[in-house]
Amino acid sequence: MPRIDAERFLRDLNELRKIGAYRTGVHRPTYSPQDMESRRWLMERLAECGLEPSIDGIGNVYGRHKGPGPHLLVGSHIESQNQAGWLDGALGVMTGVALARAGLPVDVCAFADEEGHFEGGFLGSRSIIGELSEDDIDRSRSRNDGQPLRDALAAAGLAGKPRMQLEPGRHKGFFEMHIEQGTQLESKGLRVGVVTGIVAIWQWLIHFDGQQDHAGGTTMAERKDAGLSAVRLLAAIDQEFHRVCGERSTWTTGRISLDPGAPSIIPGSAEVLFQFRDVSVPILERMEATLRALVQESNRREKCPATLSQKSRATPAICDAAMMLALEAAAEAEAPGVWTRMPSGAGHDAQYIAKRMPAAMLFTPSIGGISHHWAEDTKEEDLALCCQVLGTAAEKFLAS
Amino acid sequence: MPRIDAERFLRDLNELRKIGAYRTGVHRPTYSPQDMESRRWLMERLAECGLEPSIDGIGNVYGRHKGPGPHLLVGSHIESQNQAGWLDGALGVMTGVALARAGLPVDVCAFADEEGHFEGGFLGSRSIIGELSEDDIDRSRSRNDGQPLRDALAAAGLAGKPRMQLEPGRHKGFFEMHIEQGTQLESKGLRVGVVTGIVAIWQWLIHFDGQQDHAGGTTMAERKDAGLSAVRLLAAIDQEFHRVCGERSTWTTGRISLDPGAPSIIPGSAEVLFQFRDVSVPILERMEATLRALVQESNRREKCPATLSQKSRATPAICDAAMMLALEAAAEAEAPGVWTRMPSGAGHDAQYIAKRMPAAMLFTPSIGGISHHWAEDTKEEDLALCCQVLGTAAEKFLAS
CATH class of the missing domain: 3.40.630.10 (Zn peptidases)
Known part of the structure; x- marks a missing residue:
């Protein structure tokens, strides 16, 4: 020994x-x-x-x-x-x-x-x-x-x-x-x-494309607020992921960046770093399908198009x-x-x-x-x- | 002339x-x-x-x-x-x-x-x-x-x-x-x-206090995700503000900062810059009351305490x-x-x-x-x- x-x-x-x-x-x-x-x-x-x-x-x-x-x-x-x-x-x-x-x-x-x-x-x-x-x-x-x-x-x-x-x-x-x-x-x-x-960690970048504008001069009806579209998608993920996850799955939003990020400016774009993890590929694939469906739904409802790109897909x-x-x-x-x-x-x-x-x-x-x-x-x-x-x-x- | x-x-x-x-x-x-x-x-x-x-x-x-x-x-x-x-x-x-x-x-x-x-x-x-x-x-x-x-x-x-x-x-x-x-x-x-x-612009800083942790090692039940609490409050504002606003009111989230803001780290704290505007003080006060109620509700439900501080209150x-x-x-x-x-x-x-x-x-x-x-x-x-x-x-x- x-x-x-x-x-x-x-x-x-x-x-x-x-x-x-x-x-x-x-x-x-x-x-x-x-x-x-x-x-x-x-x-x-x-x-x-x-x-x-x-x-x-x-x-x-x-x-x-x-x-x-x-x-x-x-x-x-x-x-x-x-x-x-x-x-x-x-x-x-x-x-x-x-x-x-x-x-x-x-x-x-x-x-x-x-x-x-x-x-x-x-x-x-x-x-x-x-x-x-x-x-x-x-x-x-x-x-x-x-x-x-x-x-x-x-x-x-x-x-x-x-x-x-x-x-x-x-x-x-x-x-x-x-x-x-x-x-x-x-x-x-x-x-x-x-x-x-x-x-395995499947890491995603979600980009929202809006219109940067003055937060006072632009009415709520006119604005294309990329940050708001991001918040709505993240709230939907929070509502839906528990329905498809596994017992030990985790999902995490590590970063939300609003551009330019100033108090009186409607964000012209937003970026979200989002990931989920599991030991089972079928569960990972189920979470991916849900994420893709939620992004699609966001693009049906929101004025700011969301683009989903996968940054890593380990086994x-x-x-x-x-x-x-x-x-x-x-x-x-x-x-x-x-x-x-x-x-x-x-x-x-x-x-x-x-x-x-x-x-x-x-x-x-x-x-x-x-x-x-x-x-x-x-x-x-x-x-x-x-x-x-x-x-x-x-x-x-x-x-x- | x-x-x-x-x-x-x-x-x-x-x-x-x-x-x-x-x-x-x-x-x-x-x-x-x-x-x-x-x-x-x-x-x-x-x-x-x-x-x-x-x-x-x-x-x-x-x-x-x-x-x-x-x-x-x-x-x-x-x-x-x-x-x-x-x-x-x-x-x-x-x-x-x-x-x-x-x-x-x-x-x-x-x-x-x-x-x-x-x-x-x-x-x-x-x-x-x-x-x-x-x-x-x-x-x-x-x-x-x-x-x-x-x-x-x-x-x-x-x-x-x-x-x-x-x-x-x-x-x-x-x-x-x-x-x-x-x-x-x-x-x-x-x-x-x-x-x-x-x-008038009434500008607010909302701070969420969570626990920074590894995004894989910490189960969903254990984590205190300050970013998630922030997203839930912002989604609630999105749901509620239209009920109390005036015809020309605006409200804007200009910045969301998750700390430390990395893909595999559960945010230990989050800061949100939020403001609303109107020409009418009673409407501004109604929006303030709603914001305060939503923060109170967040503190009843969430693991990450939210603190609201007013950064400007113009007339x-x-x-x-x-x-x-x-x-x-x-x-x-x-x-x-x-x-x-x-x-x-x-x-x-x-x-x-x-x-x-x-x-x-x-x-x-x-x-x-x-x-x-x-x-x-x-x-x-x-x-x-x-x-x-x-x-x-x-x-x-x-x-x-």
């Missing part, structure tokens, strides 16, 4: 936390100076534990085990949402380092832009499985400020570097540890979650049965009675890596369920426990 | 249009370098036509007639909304200059920040009538970027300058010419509007009967059969100046009703015609 050096693991995590520190969290948007500093720091850690470090043309940092196989791949992402938590993806990457330090035959990878600062998102995991084309890179822009991805890569010093691909047959499976980002574990007093599957991933068995056995050994099986409501790099090899995930509890916010946190004893569960499971699975 | 030099009037307007030019309009936010340049340019024009120019501590530019009275005050504002039209307030200011050039005994004033780039709005006209305190100035911040008004005044070189007050008894009345900002004139083929009264202004008579007679003389009486749906400096002296307004048509947008425009022959109507009316009123 490989024993994880929990103290060293926590020390590594806390050292990484200093890069881009923001209050008790971090601010490391993809390809920002802070993000690139964390990638260079990680390469030093990978070299330190005997792996061969490299960084590729999309920013993936990879530590390759030099000894004989069978190998496992362990990792997650190292960039953060804006002003967000210190664990999130960093936890999965540093768990890989901890397993390597414990002598397990693992390659460790930090995939770039899981957080989707750039259109498309999951750039690193999509790239390493061969599902990110040069055209995709040419088209993608920052969701924060519109900067082209190519420019961001050049500014980060990555232009022209080759993009690495997974070596077929090298890995027996991929493990990703992550915070739960919810309160299912905490509310039941549990400390470990064995993930059964990962929801839900089901975790590998043998790897889940290894995780469950390890959880029962290390944390008897305080673990459970659960789906992941969030998207993760594992959903792309699962297209090339068996994959599984382990969740740590999230204090108060807070995520994508600088106050995100997990008890240190839970971090250490889950890292040990993953190490034990990795050994079990390698031996199976 | 004083004849206006229409060619010179249009040349002045087009010269001013070059300062802060944006496409076919202008971008001159209050106290910006472009705005201050236009104020200095105006002072040169005022001196040119024999007036004594000055600028005061709130940015009001004043041209004082040197001869004997009775005097009129003529003017409007010179700053613009962001990326907005070339006429709007500039038209009223340059009409004052045209009347001065024609030898009429007028003082000309460009009041600062009618557009409300800073909280409170109408800084110049409120200041000159003694209704803007030093405390008001201390508290006000930019609605665009949060900059304190004091800092903006200092950056514009206005810190420490005294603020001028209207000289009691000096003026027989105040005339303001403005674009209609609607399609009432254009749609009826009319060229001149004699304004009967000015609506509607009724135009002076004798001045309206002079305008009507001049309109019938210069534009027989193509003028009408009409209320103003927009707020104007005249509503504050009307607290200290008789005041009246004249509207020019707006092409397509477009306003607060760079495409705003009025036919040159209509501009010239209305300027002549105002000159004729001014002489009639002075002689009455």
